[in-house]
Amino acid sequence: QVRLVESGGGLVQAGGSLRLSCAASGRGFSIYHMGWFRQAPGKEREFVATTSPSGGTTYYADSVKGRFTISRDNARNTVYLQMGSLKPEDTAVYYCARSMNPFRDGNVPADFGSWGQGTQVTVSS
Numbered sequence: 223q224v225r226l227v228e229s230g231g232g233l234v235q236a237g238g239s240l241r242l243s244c245a246a247s248g249r250g251f252s253i254y255h256m257g258w259f260r261q262a263p264g265k266e267r268e269f270v271a272t273t274s275p276s277g278g279t280t281y282y283a284d285s286v287k288g289r290f291t292i293s294r295d296n297a298r299n300t301v302y303l304q305m306g307s308l309k310p311e312d313t314a315v316y317y318c319a320r321s322m323n324p325f326r327d328g329n330v331p332a333d334f335g336s337w338g339q340g341t342q343v344t345v346s347s
Contacts, residue, residue, distance in 0.1 A: 224248035224336045226318045231341030234308055238345070242303040244318030244338055252276075252296040255321035257334055258303045260314035260343075267317070269329040271303065281329065286312075308345045315340040 230242040242258070257272040271282045271292035280292050291304040301318060319334035321327060328334065 224250075224320055226320065226336060226338035228316065228318050228338040228341040231316060231343045233344045233346065236309055236345055236347050238308050239304070239306045240308065240343060242305070242316055242318075242341060242343075244301045244303075246299045246301070246320065250324070251299040251320075253324040255325070255327045256292075256294060256301040257319045257321070257329075258292060258301075258316060259319060259331060259334075260312075260316045261340075262314040265314075267331050270316070272321075272327055272329065273301065274327065275325065281327070283329075305343070308343075310345045310347045313343060313345050315342050 225247040226244055228244045234240055253275050258270040259267050260270050261267040269283050273280050273292045273294050277294045289307045294301040317340045318338040320336040322335035
């Protein structure tokens with residue numbers, strides 16, 4: 223059983239930066255794709271970014287491409303989301319997730335089987 227715990231959210235002004243962290247407990251972290259999703263009030267949960275098990279391949283939503291960077295440290299069982307040039311529309315609860323199956327990627331919530339509790343990111347204008 224895996225447990226994912228996000229941290230690093232907060233309030234930031236537009237144009238600022240934040241780094242989110244997600245610490246995973248349990249075994250097998252390094253064989254799963256890891257992803258970040260977000261959910262704004264009244265909206266569906268949406269894909270932000272994913273990273274392959276090695277960290278060598280990453281994918282981003284068009285809305286964050288060039289501003290956000292996903293990375294992972296398999297020795298620390300941790301995945302990160304570095305967010306820059308933040309905009310008010312980035313305001314949401316950000317969730318860390320582990321892929322449903324080892325070595326299988328995806329970009330919709332149904333592709334991910336384990337979730338953290340979320341961390342709030344608020345970007346003021």
